[in-house]
Amino acid sequence: MTRDEGGDPLSDDAQGDGAFVVVANRLPVDEVTGNGNGHAGSGAEENLRSADGRVWRRSPGGLVAALYPLLIGREHATWVGWTGAPGGAPEPFELVEPAANAADGPEPNRTGIRLEPVPLSQQELDEYYEGYANATIWPLYHDAVQTPVHHRQWAAANRAVNRRFAEAVDRVSPPGATVWVHDYQLQLVPAMLRERRPDLRIGFFLHIPFPPVELFMQLPQRLEVVRGLLGADLVGFQTPRAAQNFLHLAHQLLGVRRRGQWVETDGRWVRADSFPISIDVDEMRRLADSPSVRERAAEIRDELGHPKVMILGVDRLDYTKGIGQRLRAYRELLTEGRLSTPDTVLVQVATPSRERVEHYGELREDVEREVGHINGEFGRVGAPAVHYLRQSYSREELAALYLAADVMAVTPLRDGMNLVAKEYVAARGDLRGALVLSEFAGSALELKHAYMCNPHDINSVKDALVRAVEAEPGTAAKRMTAMRRTLRYHDVRRWATDFMAGLRTTAEGPRQGSGADRTRPGAKMAKTGDSGTTTGHASAATGGEGPDRGAA
Numbered sequence: 001m002t003r004d005e006g007g008d009p010l011s012d013d014a015q016g017d018g019a020f021v022v023v024a025n026r027l028p029v030d031e032v033t034g035n036g037n038g039h040a041g042s043g044a045e046e047n048l049r050s051a052d053g054r055v056w057r058r059s060p061g062g063l064v065a066a067l068y069p070l071l072i073g074r075e076h077a078t079w080v081g082w083t084g085a086p087g088g089a090p091e092p093f094e095l096v097e098p099a100a101n102a103a104d105g106p107e108p109n110r111t112g113i114r115l116e117p118v119p120l121s122q123q124e125l126d127e128y129y130e131g132y133a134n135a136t137i138w139p140l141y142h143d144a145v146q147t148p149v150h151h152r153q154w155a156a157a158n159r160a161v162n163r164r165f166a167e168a169v170d171r172v173s174p175p176g177a178t179v180w181v182h183d184y185q186l187q188l189v190p191a192m193l194r195e196r197r198p199d200l201r202i203g204f205f206l207h208i209p210f211p212p213v214e215l216f217m218q219l220p221q222r223l224e225v226v227r228g229l230l231g232a233d234l235v236g237f238q239t240p241r242a243a244q245n246f247l248h249l250a251h252q253l254l255g256v257r258r259r260g261q262w263v264e265t266d267g268r269w270v271r272a273d274s275f276p277i278s279i280d281v282d283e284m285r286r287l288a289d290s291p292s293v294r295e296r297a298a299e300i301r302d303e304l305g306h307p308k309v310m311i312l313g314v315d316r317l318d319y320t321k322g323i324g325q326r327l328r329a330y331r332e333l334l335t336e337g338r339l340s341t342p343d344t345v346l347v348q349v350a351t352p353s354r355e356r357v358e359h360y361g362e363l364r365e366d367v368e369r370e371v372g373h374i375n376g377e378f379g380r381v382g383a384p385a386v387h388y389l390r391q392s393y394s395r396e397e398l399a400a401l402y403l404a405a406d407v408m409a410v411t412p413l414r415d416g417m418n419l420v421a422k423e424y425v426a427a428r429g430d431l432r433g434a435l436v437l438s439e440f441a442g443s444a445l446e447l448k449h450a451y452m453c454n455p456h457d458i459n460s461v462k463d464a465l466v467r468a469v470e471a472e473p474g475t476a477a478k479r480m481t482a483m484r485r486t487l488r489y490h491d492v493r494r495w496a497t498d499f500m501a502g503l504r505t506t507a508e509g510p511r512q513g514s515g516a517d518r519t520r521p522g523a524k525m526a527k528t529g530d531s532g533t534t535t536g537h538a539s540a541a542t543g544g545e546g547p548d549r550g551a552a
C-alpha cells in the first residue's frame with residue numbers, strides 16, 4: 001500500500017518541519033542473504049533494496065505491519081533501530097524499491113524511509129534484549145505468567161542500550177521534530193531524549209499490556225522506568241485499563257499531581273491514554289478477495305482432506321499466547337467425543353520467536369510434545385489431528401489460511417492487542433467463520449461479538465470452541481458483520497491519526513474541568529533513588545483503589 005491510496009494520517013502534523021522519527025528496537029527490515037534466509041515470504045516484501053545494493057525484506061511482526069504503510073513515500077521519515085544482526089551496524093541508508101514495471105523506467109522508487117541502524121553487540125543482545133526486555137519486562141507485564149528474572153547486569157545493559165538509541169535519535173532529529181518511540185525495550189528513551197532535546201515532541205507507545213500497580217512494584221528499576229516513560233509528552237497504551245494502571249502508578253510511586261488522564265512532572269504535563277492499535281484492513285480485504293488467495297484457500301482444504309471443520313491458530317511461539325491451553329482443550333474435546341477426527345482438524349502456525357530465551361525453548365518442547373500426544377492418539381495415516389507449522393508465512397499464505405478456517409482460535413493468557421484476531425475478521429468478507437477470543441486480549445474490548453473464553457479455564461476454552469464450531473451460519477454471519485463494522489472505523493490509520501492528534505494537543509496541557517484532580521495531600525512518597533525503596537509503597541501496591549487485572 002502507498003500512503004496516496006487513503007490520505008496521509010500524519011499530514012496535519014504541524015510539528016517543526018514535519019520531520020518524523022520512529023524509534024523501535026528493530027528496523028522494519030531483515031537483510032536477505034544467500035538463498036533468502038529460507039523465509040517463506042513473497043512479492044513486494046522481498047523486493048526492498050538499499051542504495052548499496054543490499055537486499056532487505058519487510059520483517060514479520062505487529063509493529064512493522066502497523067507502521068510501514070505510514071512511513072512509505074514520506075520525504076522526512078527516519079526509522080531508528082537495530083538491524084537484527086549482532087556486531088557493527090551498516091551506514092544509514094534509504095530504502096528503495098525496484099521499479100514495479102517497465103513504465104516506471106529503470107530507476108528504482110524511493111521510499112523516503114531513511115534507516116538509522118543502531119549497533120548491538122552479542123553481549124548486549126544477551127543482556128538488554130533477551131535478558132532485560134524478554135526475560136524481565138515481558139513476563140512481568142504479562143501478568144507474570146512466567147516468573148520474571150532479575151539481574152542487575154541486565155538492567156545496566158538496558159540503560160546503556162537505551163542511551164545509545166536516544167543518542168541516535170538526537171543525531172537524526174531536526175529541531176522541533178516529532179519522535180515516536182515504541183515499546184517495552186525502549187522505556188528509558190523518552191526521558192533520556194528529553195534531557196538532550198527539550199525541543200522535540202515525544203510520543204511513546206507501549207504495544208504490550210501495562211501491569212497493575214501491585215505487580216509493577218516488583219520491578220527493581222521501577223522508579224527509573226516510570227521516570228523514563230514520563231519523559232514523553234504522550235504515553236499511549238492499548239487499553240484504558242493499562243493507561244489507568246500507569247497513571248495510578250505514577251501518582252502512587254512519584255507523588256505526581258494527577259488530573260484525569262494527565263500527570264504533572266518537572267513542571268510539564270504528560271498525558272497517558274489508550275490508543276488501540278489495529279491492522280491495515282484494506283490490505284487484508286484485498287488479499288482475501290484476490291482470486292489467487294481464494295484458490296489457495298480451497299487448495300488448503302483440499303490438502304487437509306476436506307475436513308468438515310478446520311480450526312486455526314496463528315501465533316508467535318510465545319508462552320503468553322495460550323497455545324498449550326488451546327491444544328489441551330482440543331485434546332480433551334477429542335477424548336470426550338465432542339469433536340472428532342478426521343472431521344475436525346487443527347492447524348497451528350507457530351512463528352519461531354526468541355529461541356535463545358530459556359522459557360521459549362521449554363515452551364517449544366511442551367507444545368511439540370502435546371502435538372505429538374494428540375497426533376499419536378487421534379491421528380490417522382495421512383490425516384494428523386494437528387498440523388503444526390513452525391514457520392513464517394507470506395501475507396498471501398496467511399490470508400489463505402484465514403479464509404480456509406472455519407474457526408480461528410486466539411487464546412492468549414494476556415495480550416496487548418492481538419492483531420491476528422483482527423486480521424481474521426478483516427479477511428472474512430464472506431461473513432463465514434467464527435472467532436474464539438480470549439477475554440485477556442486487548443482486542444476483546446473491540447471484537448465483542450467473538451466467542452469469548454477465559455484461557456486460564458480449560459472448560460471455558462472448550463465451550464467456546466464447541467459453540468464456534470456449532471454456530472448456526474446466520475448467527476455466525478451476524479457476529480462477523482458486527483465485528484467487521486467495528487474494524488472498518490478502527491484501522492491502523494485511525495490509530496496513527498489519533499495518536500498523532502493526541503501528541504499535538506499535549507502542548508495545551510489538561511484543560512480545566514478535563515478530569516478530577518486526584519492529588520491527595522500526603523500521597524507523595526519518599527524516594528531513595530532508582531533502585532531504592534519507597535516508604536509507603538506497600539499501601540500503593542495493595543491499595544484498594546488499584547485497578548484490577550481483568551481485561552474485559
Ligand code: ADQ
Pocket residue numbers: 060061062063065207208277314315316349350351391392393394398415416417418419420421423
Ligand atoms: P505480537 O505479540 O507479535 O505483537 P500480534 O498482535 O498477533 O502479536 O501480531 C503478530 C503479527 O505477526 C500479525 O500481523 C501476524 O499476521 C504476523 N504473523 C504471525 N504469525 C506469522 C507467521 N507464521 N508468518 C508471518 N506472519 C505472522 C505485539 C503485542 C501484541 C500487539 C502487537 C501490535 O504482543 O499484543 O497486538 O505487538 O501492537
